[in-house]
Amino acid sequence: MKKITIAIDGHSSCGKSTMAKDLAREIGYIYIDSGAMYRCCTLFCLQQGLINADGTIQADELERRMSEIHVSFQLNTETGRPDAYLNGICVERDIRTMEVSSHVSPVAALPFVRAAMTAQQQAMGREGGIVMDGRDIGTAVFPHAELKIFVTASDEIRAQRRYDELVVKGEHPDFNAVLENLRERDRIDSTRAVAPLRQAPDALVLDNSHLTIPEQKQWLIERFKEKTLPPTPPL
Ligand code: DC
16 A cells, blocks of 8 residues: 655644654654754754853854754654664753753754754654654645545643643653743744644644544544555445
């Protein structure tokens, strides 16, 4: 059976990654978390002092040093999911902190950052058989993807999910700060000039505010089967 390309886009913390990872594992496709790639670029900026105290980015210097950023993924055999590596070092934990979250949207809005990451993402998906999640996968990275999903959920539910994730990781976040960060990221992601977050006209919408993880997984597998299985002939 021909392997297709699956693009899953949507707002911050709406459970896209969980859906995408679970689907990829179930159908034997490669999973790529494109947000992790922008998070790696942001971590690089923080490590190299390219973000000023007022939050502005030293964009010229970053542009000069883009070739020093190498992002890759390796399957973690314990979790069964890919971990992100920045220049050969596993940074899966470091890229999920509130510090990275609060700087990632302005970094991801820089046109030269997007051009570099989009080129890498397209190279990863050249052969099909990929599930990629992000903000612009169905619109800019793989506009010809056979299956496009646009996921959303209410702001409060998304903030609660992010808050719970941070607590499990040992952070002590303030719920309102998490909610504000998420709204601000949505605002920047949706209004930036290059490849803003928006629903592709041919995307299927999933509001998972009140769905359990098994329910959304089931929904997604049904959409996948509709795209890949031949229609049953009439009796
Ligand atoms: O999915 P996430 O929260 O890990 O994404 C981190 C940031 O990266 C998010 O604020 C927007 C940006 N992003 C993007 O601009 N384009 C993508 N394809 C994926 C993420």
